[in-house]
Every structure is written in structure tokens, then in C-alpha cells.
Amino acid sequence: xxxxxxxxxxxxxxxxxxxxxxxxxxxxxxxxxxxxxxxxxxxxxxxxxxxxxxxxxxxxxxxxxxxxxxxxxxxxxxxxxxxxxxxxxxxxxxxxxxxxxxxxxxxxxxxxxxxxxxxxxxxxxxxxxxxxxxxxxxxxxxxxxxxxxxxxxxxxxxxxxxxxxxxxxxxxxxxxxxxxxxxxxxxxxxxxxxxxxxxxxxxxxxxxxxxxxxxxxxxxxxxxxxxxxxxxxxxxxxxxxxxxxxxxxxxxxxxxxxxxxxxxxxxxxxxxxx
Amino acid sequence: xxxxxxxxxxxxxxxxxxxxxxxxxxxxxxxxxxxxxxxxxxxxxxxxxxxxxxxxxxxxxxxxxxxxxxxxxxxxxxxxxxxxxxxxxxxxxxxxxxxxxxxxxxxxxxxxxxxxxxxxxxxxxxxxxxxxxxxxxxxxxxxxxxxxxxxxxxxxxxxxxxxxxxxxxxxxxxxxxxxxxxxxxxxxxxxxxxxxxxxxxxxxxxxxxxxxxxxxxxxxxxxxxxxxxxxxxxxxxxxxxxxxxxxxxxxxxxxxxxxxxxxxxxxxxxxxxxxx
Numbered sequence: 001x002x003x004x005x006x007x008x009x010x011x012x013x014x015x016x017x018x019x020x021x022x023x024x025x026x027x028x029x030x031x032x033x034x035x036x037x038x039x040x041x042x043x044x045x046x047x048x049x050x051x052x053x054x055x056x057x058x059x060x061x062x063x064x065x066x067x068x069x070x071x072x073x074x075x076x077x078x079x080x081x082x083x084x085x086x087x088x089x090x091x092x093x094x095x096x097x098x099x100x101x102x103x104x105x106x107x108x109x110x111x112x113x114x115x116x117x118x119x120x121x122x123x124x125x126x127x128x129x130x131x132x133x134x135x136x137x138x139x140x141x142x143x144x145x146x147x148x149x150x151x152x153x154x155x156x157x158x159x160x161x162x163x164x165x166x167x168x169x170x171x172x173x174x175x176x177x178x179x180x181x182x183x184x185x186x187x188x189x190x191x192x193x194x195x196x197x198x199x200x201x202x203x204x205x206x207x208x209x210x211x212x213x214x215x216x217x218x219x220x221x222x223x224x225x226x227x228x229x230x231x232x233x234x235x236x237x238x239x240x241x242x243x244x245x246x247x248x249x250x251x252x253x254x255x256x257x258x259x260x261x262x263x264x265x266x267x268x269x270x271x272x273x274x
Numbered sequence: 275x276x277x278x279x280x281x282x283x284x285x286x287x288x289x290x291x292x293x294x295x296x297x298x299x300x301x302x303x304x305x306x307x308x309x310x311x312x313x314x315x316x317x318x319x320x321x322x323x324x325x326x327x328x329x330x331x332x333x334x335x336x337x338x339x340x341x342x343x344x345x346x347x348x349x350x351x352x353x354x355x356x357x358x359x360x361x362x363x364x365x366x367x368x369x370x371x372x373x374x375x376x377x378x379x380x381x382x383x384x385x386x387x388x389x390x391x392x393x394x395x396x397x398x399x400x401x402x403x404x405x406x407x408x409x410x411x412x413x414x415x416x417x418x419x420x421x422x423x424x425x426x427x428x429x430x431x432x433x434x435x436x437x438x439x440x441x442x443x444x445x446x447x448x449x450x451x452x453x454x455x456x457x458x459x460x461x462x463x464x465x466x467x468x469x470x471x472x473x474x475x476x477x478x479x480x481x482x483x484x485x486x487x488x489x490x491x492x493x494x495x496x497x498x499x500x501x502x503x504x505x506x507x508x509x510x511x512x513x514x515x516x517x518x519x520x521x522x523x524x525x526x527x528x529x530x531x532x533x534x535x536x537x538x539x540x541x542x543x544x545x546x547x548x549x550x
Contacts, residue, residue: 004410004412004416005410015406015409019407022402026395026399026403027394030395099389100389101386101389102404103407105354105355105383106407107379261358265358266317267317267351269357270357270386
């Protein structure tokens with residue numbers, strides 16, 4: 001074997017993960033529309049919901065007491081949604097540029113590829129959500145970071161869910177080509193009504209509450225309301241969410257590998273089109 | 275070449291039997307870079323590759339010829355592990371594909387018109403990323419060396435999407451050589467290149483093979499290129515191997531002066547007519 005290459009092909013390689021993160025970083029920095037897109041929707045969201053929160057807190061005693069639970073819910077929802085989009089869009093970039101064959105033929109392993117997508121989802125999230133939280137603070141007086149330690153647990157649970165959905169959606173696109181691209185953009189919205197972002201779980205019919213409690217974000221949004229409205233931190237909810245997230249993530253990774261294998265069986269990796 | 279009354283070459287009855295092909299498939303001295311046995315790929319009812327076997331010697335250049343839909347790309351994709359065979363066995367550099375792919379992917383590379391490199395990234399950025407994926411040492415120097423060898427210097431810092439077709443082909447070749455692979459799989463390596471650049475790329479591939487004792491498997495429609503570069507030619511048609519030998523011996527067997535004439539004979543089934 002040529003001495004030009006290091007023997008770094010066994011195990012998980014940080015070097016290769018780093019290379020992929022660099023690839024997406026180069027792309028992001030070379031395209032101002034991509035950067036603008038990251039902050040555009042979160043900014044619109046916070047402005048709209050911030051004014052709504054201001055209005056209803058003036059007219060409703062409950063929302064005045066709820067102290068920014070709407071804005072908090074909007075920001076946490078954005079972490080969930082943008083986390084998945086950040087993951088999936090980086091994946092789609094490979095499909096759009098017809099680069100997937102190059103990557104699959106390189107020593108890059110699927111787990112390294114997914115880890116690099118997760119890192120990029122965090123980077124893209126930071127670019128979009130940090131300005132959003134600062135706007136909430138300066139324009140609507142809601143200090144997102146005052147949530148403190150629970151915020152870290154909320155964040156971790158939501159980002160894990162977003163990665164699970166991202167891994168699953170990417171597997172579907174891998175197997176079915178860009179014809180399945182719309183799934184990437186819409187899949188998380190299927191979670192939205194059941195995750196009880198803006199209302200408590202008890203609003204749902206009893207049978208639907210069982211479905212809601214199967215979703216980790218439900219625990220996070222219930223936990224947030226408990227903290228902001230009742231000033232009680234529910235550690236039990238966070239632990240339950242972590243357990244479900246672990247199962248969800250393992251399942252979505254297994255499904256991704258199965259879909260990758262199916263794509264190789266059907267020859268979809270060379271085309272990548274519709 | 276023997277001429278018949280109409281002036282056309284008269285192919286003698288030298289049909290290649292399955293036994294001949296099997297014997298040639300095994301006729302590789304020493305360890306094989308690629309060892310394919312009874313490879314089959316079915317897409318629903320279509321037999322894209324139909325029970326093919328061949329071994330390719332290390333340090334050789336082999337051409338894979340065939341018309342559209344002959345099964346060349348599917349064969350190469352199965353060798354790379356991008357497509358799973360329905361049945362049969364593929365071994366590359368002594369590793370079973372796809373089970374042991376990651377043992378050898380760092381020693382292989384490829385170029386294909388079915389893939390592109392990210393268009394917004396500059397040539398240097400793309401080569402940097404692939405160099406890192408392949409864990410290339412002294413990457414900056416390696417990129418400079420490739421830029422000099424493949425004449426990329428003037429557009430090294432230009433976005434890959436803004437290159438001409440010929441420039442893109444050279445960049446794809448640079449990516450394919452970034453890790454100095456022991457095995458290089460090329461699909462139409464000189465497509466879109468002007469004759470001068472194409473000739474220059476062929477020279478580069480020949481030199482690379484000699485200096486690195488590399489094995490090259492290339493699929494091409496450019497018969498002159500295959501004649502000039504390849505020690506051996508495998509002709510495919512409808513998923514099967516129609517012939518497998520050195521270019522000279524194949525041309526002699528078909529009683530033709532060029533591989534292009536042989537290709538047309540095979541594509542149009544003339545051998546069977548001549549033999550019947």
C-alpha cells in the first residue's frame with residue numbers, strides 16, 4: 001500500500017468526521033442565501049409569536065402568569081425542527097450535488113457520515129437559534145437562558161429526537177431518491193400536534209394521550225410548562241424522555257442501515273435522482 | 275485483415291465458448307487485484323449482469339467494453355460495493371466485497387460520470403476534503419503535485435461548478451488519484467476531453483500504472499483508448515461476457531484491424547452471422 005496514506009481506516013475516525021464537517025462548513029460559508037435561510041424563519045417566528053404572547057398576556061390572566069411559555073415553546077420547537085432540518089439538509093446537499101457515490105466509495109463509514117451530519121445540525125442550529133433567543137430577550141423580555149440547567153436537558157432531549165427523525169428521513173431519501181425529498185421537510189410536522197407544544201397533554205383525548213407520551217418532545221414541552229408556570233422542575237419527565245429517545249435513536253439508525261442496504265440492492269446510490 | 279467480396283472483414287468461426295472464458299478468467303498469474311466469480315445482478319426481471327467471472331492481475335490495465343446497457347457500470351458498481359450482487363462473489367485486493375469493504379476502500383478510488391463533486395466548493399477545497407477522507411499524508415503537497423501533474427493550477431481556487439467539462443474530468447481524475455490507489459476504477463475517463471488533453475490523460479494513467487504498479491479497470495467507449503492503454507479487454511453484451519483477451523488477440527480472432535470494428539461486430543451480432 002502506498003505510504004502516502006495513513007492507516008486510519010479502522011474504527012470510527014475523527015479525522016474523517018472532521019473532513020465532512022469541513023465540507024459542509026465550506027459550503028455554508030460560500031453561500032449567503034444558505035446562511036440567510038438559517039436565521040430568516042427563526043426571526044419571523046419569534047417576532048410573530050413574541051407579539052402574540054405580548055398581546056394575550058395583556059388580556060389573559062393565565063398567560064400573564066405563564067411568563068413567556070409561548071415564546072419558550074416557539075424556541076424549543078425551533079430547536080426540534082431546525083435540528084432535524086440542519087441534519088437533513090446537509091444530507092440532501094450530497095444528493096443535490098451527486099456526491100453520495102464519491103462518499104460511499106471512500107473509507108467514510110455510515111456512522112461517521114451520520115455523526116458529521118449531527119455536528120452540522122448543531123452548528124446550523126446555533127447560527128439560527130442564538131439570534132432568536134437574543135431577540136426574545138431584547139424585544140420581549142424573555143430570557144431563554146434563565147431556564148438554567150433544565151434548558152440543557154430540554155435541549156439534549158429535543159436534539160436527540162431531531163436526529164432520530166433526521167436519520168430516518170435521510171434513509172428514506174437514500175432508498176427512494178430525491179422523489180422522497182418532501183418527507184424531509186414535512187415529517188417533523190407530523191409530530192407537532194401530538195408533542196403538545198403549545199397546550200398540555202390533557203387537552204388531547206385520552207386514547208391520543210398514550211400516543212403523545214410515546215414521543216420524547218411531549219415530555220420536554222410538559223416539563224417546560226411545569227417549570228415556567230408552576231416553577232417546578234420535573235426530572236422524571238426528562239429521564240423518561242431520555243429512555244424513549246435512546247430507543248428511538250437506535251431504531252432509526254437500524255432502519256437507516258437497512259435502507260442503505262436496500263439502496264445498494266436496488267442500485268439507487270449511483271443515480272440518486274427521482 | 276481478410277476481405278470478403280463486399281470488402282467487409284469476414285470473421286472466422288472463432289466463437290468464444292463459456293469454457294474458453296472460464297479458462298481465461300482464471301488465467302492470471304499471481305494474486306489478483308479483482309476476482310469476480312459467477313456474478314449475477316437482477317433488477318426485477320432484468321438480468322443486468324448474468325453470471326460473469328474474471329480475474330484481473332495486479333499492475334494490469336483492463337478495458338471493459340460494451341454498448342449501453344451491457345452491464346459495465348453495474349459490474350464496476352458491484353466491484354466498488356455500491357451495488358449488492360444478487361449472487362456470486364467479488365474479491366478486491368484480497369478482501370471480500372461488500373463484507374470487508376472498509377479494509378480496502380482506502381486503497382481504491384474511482385471516477386465516474388454518475389457522480390460529481392460539490393459544485394460550490396473550489397477544486398482545492400474538494401481535493402482537501404477527499405484527501406482527508408482518505409487520510410492522505412502531507413495533503414497540501416499532494417494537492418500541489420496533482421495540480422502540476424494534471425494541469426489544474428490555474429483553476430485550483432475556482433468553484434468546481436464553474437469549470438468546463440474537460441476541466442471537471444481532470445479534477446475528477448485528481449480526486450481519483452489523491453490517495454495513490456492500488457486499484458483505480460474508471461468509467462469513461464477521457465469523455466469530454468479534447469484529443470490533446472485526452473492523450474495527455476492517457477499518458478498520465480500509463481505512467482501512473484508503471485510507477486505505482488497500480489491496477490486499472492476502465493469502462494470506455496473510446497476504442498482507440500482501450501487499444502492503446504489496455505493489456506486486456508473484456509467485452510460485455512446484455513450482461514454477459516462475450517469475449518475476454520488481449521486487444522491484439524481479440525482483433526485477430528475477429529479478423530479485424532481495430533477494436534471499434536470488433537465492437538460493432540459484437541454489438542450487431544455479426545460474429546454469429548459469419549460463423550453460421
